[in-house]
Amino acid sequence: MKSNCSPWATLTRIGFALTFAITTNFAAEVTWTGGSGDWDTTNNWSTGALPGPDDDVVIDRPGDITVTHSSGTHSVKSLLCQEAFVLSGGSLTVSNTVQVNNGFSLPGGTLAGGTVLQGTNGQPITVTSGTLDGVSLASDVSLANNTILSITNGLTLVGGVAITLNSAGFIVIDVNPGTQMIGGTGQIVLAGTSDQNYLRLGNGGTTTLTLGPNVTVRGQGSIMQAQSGSMLVNQGTIQADVSGQTLGVSLSSFTNSGTLRALNGGTLSLSGNWNNSGIIHASSGGTVSISGSYSLAGGTLNVGINSATDYGRINFTGPLTASGEFTVGTINGFRPNPGDTFTVLTYASATNEFACYSGLDLGGGLFLVPHFGKTRLTLTAATYTTNTTQPQLFISRSLTGVRIVWPLGFTNWELQTTTNLSSPVWGSVSAQCDNQAVVPAPAPAQYFRLRHGN
Numbered sequence: 001m002k003s004n005c006s007p008w009a010t011l012t013r014i015g016f017a018l019t020f021a022i023t024t025n026f027a028a029e030v031t032w033t034g035g036s037g038d039w040d041t042t043n044n045w046s047t048g049a050l051p052g053p054d055d056d057v058v059i060d061r062p063g064d065i066t067v068t069h070s071s072g073t074h075s076v077k078s079l080l081c082q083e084a085f086v087l088s089g090g091s092l093t094v095s096n097t098v099q100v101n102n103g104f105s106l107p108g109g110t111l112a113g114g115t116v117l118q119g120t121n122g123q124p125i126t127v128t129s130g131t132l133d134g135v136s137l138a139s140d141v142s143l144a145n146n147t148i149l150s151i152t153n154g155l156t157l158v159g160g161v162a163i164t165l166n167s168a169g170f171i172v173i174d175v176n177p178g179t180q181m182i183g184g185t186g187q188i189v190l191a192g193t194s195d196q197n198y199l200r201l202g203n204g205g206t207t208t209l210t211l212g213p214n215v216t217v218r219g220q221g222s223i224m225q226a227q228s229g230s231m232l233v234n235q236g237t238i239q240a241d242v243s244g245q246t247l248g249v250s251l252s253s254f255t256n257s258g259t260l261r262a263l264n265g266g267t268l269s270l271s272g273n274w275n276n277s278g279i280i281h282a283s284s285g286g287t288v289s290i291s292g293s294y295s296l297a298g299g300t301l302n303v304g305i306n307s308a309t310d311y312g313r314i315n316f317t318g319p320l321t322a323s324g325e326f327t328v329g330t331i332n333g334f335r336p337n338p339g340d341t342f343t344v345l346t347y348a349s350a351t352n353e354f355a356c357y358s359g360l361d362l363g364g365g366l367f368l369v370p371h372f373g374k375t376r377l378t379l380t381a382a383t384y385t386t387n388t389t390q391p392q393l394f395i396s397r398s399l400t401g402v403r404i405v406w407p408l409g410f411t412n413w414e415l416q417t418t419t420n421l422s423s424p425v426w427g428s429v430s431a432q433c434d435n436q437a438v439v440p441a442p443a444p445a446q447y448f449r450l451r452h453g454n
Helices: 007-024
Strands: 028-031 055-059 066-069 073-076 078-081 084-087 091-094 097-100 104-112 115-117 125-138 141-143 147-167 171-175 178-192 197-201 207-211 214-219 221-225 231-234 237-240 246-256 259-262 267-276 279-282 287-290 293-295 300-305 313-316 325-330 341-346 356-358 361-363 366-372 376-383 394-398 401-405 413-418 427-429 436-440 447-452
Touching: 055 073, 078 091, 097 104, 125 178, 171 178, 178 197, 214 246, 237 246, 237 267, 246 259, 259 267, 259 287, 279 287, 279 313, 300 313, 300 341, 366 394, 366 401
Parallel strands: 028 055, 055 078, 066 084, 073 091, 078 097, 084 104, 091 104, 097 115, 104 125, 115 125, 125 141, 125 147, 141 147, 147 171, 147 178, 171 197, 178 207, 178 214, 197 221, 207 231, 214 237, 221 246, 231 246, 237 259, 246 267, 259 279, 267 287, 267 293, 279 300, 287 313, 300 325, 313 341, 325 356
Antiparallel strands: 341 376, 361 366, 366 376, 394 401, 401 436, 413 427, 413 447
C-alpha cells in the first residue's frame, strides 16, 4: 500500500507552515479612511475595526483633517500621521514610534511608551495638559501658559531635545510619586515672562527624581516639592541663566553630583537639606545663594572672573563649613591688574578649611592670592617673577592659621619652616595640591622657605 505522505507532500506542508508562521509575525498596516473624526469610531479605519497592539497605524488623507483621541484605552505598534493629531483624553500606548507631521497636541490625554519622533515640519508637541507615561522624546515639546504636564514611569530625552515652559502665568511639570528618572540627552527650559515655572515633585505622594548626567534644567522658576519627604538627585546640570531672575531649588532632600550653575546675571537659590559632591559654579555676574543644612564634602566650589567687576559670587546666608575644593578661572582671556580684589565668597561665619585651591596661578607672572576671612573669601591679584630658580611665596591669614601658596612648576620642592633664622634646622611642612599649605597659628616670628628636594 502506497503512503499518501510523499516527500513532496511533506515538504509542501512544512513550507506552508513556515510561510504561515512568518506571515503572522508581520504587523498589519491599518489606515485612516475617514475625514476629521475620533479614533474610537470604527468606520474611520480601513479594517472596519479599531487598530490593535500589533498594528502600524498610518493617517494620511487628502486635504487637512484632524484626528482626535478623546477617550478609551488603546494600544498600537506605531503611529505615522500626516494630519493634525489631538490626544485630548483616554490613553494611547505605542510600543514603537510616533511621528506626527502636521501638528501634535496634547490637551489632556495620556501617551504611554514609545519614542516620539520630531515631525518633518519641525513643529514641537504642544501641551496644555495630559500625561507622558514612560515616553522617550525625540521631539521638542512646548508647554503653553497655565499648563500642568504629568510625568510617570520616567522620561527619556533623545538627541538634545528641549521641553520649553513658556509661562506668562504658571506652568507645572508634575513628576508623579515613586522613583522616577529624567534621562537621556536634552533640556528642560524654564522660559517665558513669568517666574512661575515649576518642576514639582511629590504631588500625591513622595517622589525620588534623578536627573541624568546629560540632562539640563535651566532658566527661571522653581524645582520644588508638593509632598514633604521628596528627594532630587542631580547628576546633570541645573542652571540659572536669566538676568535678574532666580531659579530656586527647595526640597526635603537634595543631592548634587553634577553641576549647579549661575551665570548671565541669574541667581541660583539652594535651600533645604542637601549635599554636594559635584560642582557649584558662578560666573558672568551670576550668584549662587546657599541656605539650609548642607555638606560640601567631596565637591567643588568654582568661580569664573570675566572682568574687574563682572564675576561670579557664591553666598552662604548662614554659617559656612568649608570643605572640598575651591577653584577659580578667568574667562575670555581676562587678566586682572595687580591689586585687583574679588570678593567671591560671603558667609555669616566660617569654620574648617577648603582642602585645596585651584586656578590661582594665572601664568605669565600673575597670581590670585586667597584671603579666607571671618565673613568672606577674597582673591587679590599679585605678580611674581617668572623664569626664576627661587620661587616666591605668598602668605595670607586663614581661619586656622596662615595659608602659604606659590606658583606652579615647583613640585619637587619642599616647604620648610623655622622660628630661628640662625638655626640650621628647618622643619618640613606638608603641602597640599602641589603648591599650597595651611599652617596652624604661627609663633610670633615664624619663617618659611621652599627648598629643592634631593
